[in-house]
Amino acid sequence: MENEFQFDLERYMSQKNFERIKEFSQDKETPFLVVDLKKVEEKYDELLDSLPFAKIYYAVKANPLEEVLRMLVRKGSCFDIASVYELDHILSLGASPDRVSYGNTIKKSRNIAYAYSKGVRLFATDSESDLRKIAKNAPGSRVFFRILTDGSGADWPLSRKFGAHPDTIFKLILLAAKLGLEPYGISFHVGSQQRDIGQWDNAISTCKYLFDCAEAEGISLKMLNLGGGFPATYISPTHETSVYAAEIIRFLKEDFGEELPEIILEPGRFMAGDAGVLVTEVILISKKSEANQYSWVYLDAGKFGGLIETLDESIKYPIYSEKTGPVQETILAGPTCDSMDILYENEKYALPASLEEGDRLYFFTTGAYTQTYSSVCFNGFPPLKAYVLEK
Ligand SMILES: *Cc1c(COP(=O)(O)O)cnc(C)c1O
Numbered sequence: 001m002e003n004e005f006q007f008d009l010e011r012y013m014s015q016k017n018f019e020r021i022k023e024f025s026q027d028k029e030t031p032f033l034v035v036d037l038k039k040v041e042e043k044y045d046e047l048l049d050s051l052p053f054a055k056i057y058y059a060v061k062a063n064p065l066e067e068v069l070r071m072l073v074r075k076g077s078c079f080d081i082a083s084v085y086e087l088d089h090i091l092s093l094g095a096s097p098d099r100v101s102y103g104n105t106i107k108k109s110r111n112i113a114y115a116y117s118k119g120v121r122l123f124a125t126d127s128e129s130d131l132r133k134i135a136k137n138a139p140g141s142r143v144f145f146r147i148l149t150d151g152s153g154a155d156w157p158l159s160r161k162f163g164a165h166p167d168t169i170f171k172l173i174l175l176a177a178k179l180g181l182e183p184y185g186i187s188f189h190v191g192s193q194q195r196d197i198g199q200w201d202n203a204i205s206t207c208k209y210l211f212d213c214a215e216a217e218g219i220s221l222k223m224l225n226l227g228g229g230f231p232a233t234y235i236s237p238t239h240e241t242s243v244y245a246a247e248i249i250r251f252l253k254e255d256f257g258e259e260l261p262e263i264i265l266e267p268g269r270f271m272a273g274d275a276g277v278l279v280t281e282v283i284l285i286s287k288k289s290e291a292n293q294y295s296w297v298y299l300d301a302g303k304f305g306g307l308i309e310t311l312d313e314s315i316k317y318p319i320y321s322e323k324t325g326p327v328q329e330t331i332l333a334g335p336t337c338d339s340m341d342i343l344y345e346n347e348k349y350a351l352p353a354s355l356e357e358g359d360r361l362y363f364f365t366t367g368a369y370t371q372t373y374s375s376v377c378f379n380g381f382p383p384l385k386a387y388v389l390e391k
Pocket of ligand 1: 059062192193230267269
């Protein structure tokens with residue numbers, strides 16, 4: 001009647017690698033994140049191998065740990081930054097400013113001026129006001145224009161807030177040239193953890209349309225920025241990287257032919273996600289009533305401790321226990337005194353019924369959008385610690 005606990009560990013990491021992380025974790029107080037640096041490097045190589053003509057601008061926000069950034073600087077990666085703080089951070093780790101793109105479309109004039117003074121010459125924009133600020137504070141710079149996408153098909157959509165309609169973008173391109181900037185390219189983001197590859201097709205077609213409109217006005221755009229959206233390995237299945245690459249190449253050739261513009265990628269989740277394991281401990285197991293079929297399992301990591309992407313249960317992390325035997329359907333919650341600090345309630349994770357207080361649970365694929373999302377001191381809990389395994 002009851003099912004045995006099952007977990008396809010090899011889907012997320014090798015048994016050997018898990019043993020290594022477990023051993024490293026043994027004497028450390030939970031909760032914490034362990035990041036396997038080699039895995040980030042592998043993902044970088046994997047993406048570049050499958051789209052060798054592309055330039056990678058790592059989205060620093062996904063995981064800005066120093067070791068991660070240093071390794072990417074060494075490998076020759078470029079960087080997509082969103083603030084002057086990320087800019088200072090990446091420059092201090094040895095990246096030259098010509099490898100930095102200021103990808104945030106929401107910028108203060110003085111921050112644009114600061115980035116310009118540090119040597120940054122590539123800026124994203126999606127509005128007239130921002131464009132005028134760039135023209136004034138970063139004269140002559142290259143600008144690329146972000147088109148709106150609706151984020152459908154993505155587990156963590158980035159829709160509505162960023163980008164503008166193609167007609168508006170076209171006007172911005174003309175204005176940029178008038179303002180003495182270099183209209184350089186078009187960008188989009190199809191939504192994070194995008195599992196529908198067809199979303200790139202629609203966006204690339206819109207870009208091609210804008211390239212043609214600009215060309216008709218004597219403006220040659222040179223760059224196409226395909227954004228992020230490439231997936232990490234969570235519970236919901238996704239295509240292999242090679243399938244993403246093959247499809248995207250097909251879409252590009254359909255629209256642009258053999259002579260592709262300069263292609264930029266801005267992977268974040270794809271690069272860092274699979275490299276992280278969040279180690280947590282069961283604090284309490286309880287039932288709301290004797291007849292209730294679900295047990296509540298309260299952990300020492302929750303929404304305020306790095307797992308905010310469980311909002312609306314959008315990202316479903318693979319959760320591993322070393323206990324075995326029959327399963328019990330559980331509701332998982334964090335340790336704070338906020339009732340929104342529930343991780344999964346609709347999705348009932350089937351965990352071993354033998355799970356006890358004090359046992360550890362391992363959240364796989366937590367290398368992206370976790371540590372920096374954790375709160376400073378809510379309920380007195382410190383931010384999530386992170387360790388990097390460099391070998
Ligand atoms: C967050 C972000 C990315 C990274 O997105 P992923 O889906 O994590 O790869 C890329 N580009 C921009 C502009 C972003 O804001």
